[in-house]
Amino acid sequence: MTARRRDWxxxxxxxxxxxxxxxxxxxxAVGVRDSKDVAGPALxxxxAAWGGFVAALKAGSAPGR
Structure with a gap:
């Protein structure tokens, strides 16, 4: 994915x-939604917040891991 991509x-x-x-x-903004409820709400x-989340996932230190 690239930063300019606008589709889900x-x-x-x-x-x-x-x-x-x-x-x-x-x-x-970076949008996040449930793949089974595409008409539902999105976050x-x-x-910067998304980048921090992705970095934490890669480092294995994200909540719930």
């Missing part, structure tokens, strides 16, 4: 029946 993306490791989220990268995070 799901991990290529996700199967069709898995509990997954989709992410949309935009200019001022929005600023780029």
């Amino acid at each position: 993306c799901k991990s290529s490791r996700s199967s069709s029946n898995a509990n997954c989220v989709e992410v949309r990268l935009g200019g001022d 929005a995070f600023g780029p």
Whole structure:
């Protein structure tokens, strides 16, 4: 994914029946939604908050891991 992409993306490791989220990268916000409820609510995070979350996941220190 690139920072300019505006459509929703799901991990290529996700199967069709898995509990997954989709992410949309935009200019001022990163959107996150439930892949099974695409018409439902979505969360929005600023780029710095999203970057910190992704860095924590890569480091293995994110909550719930």
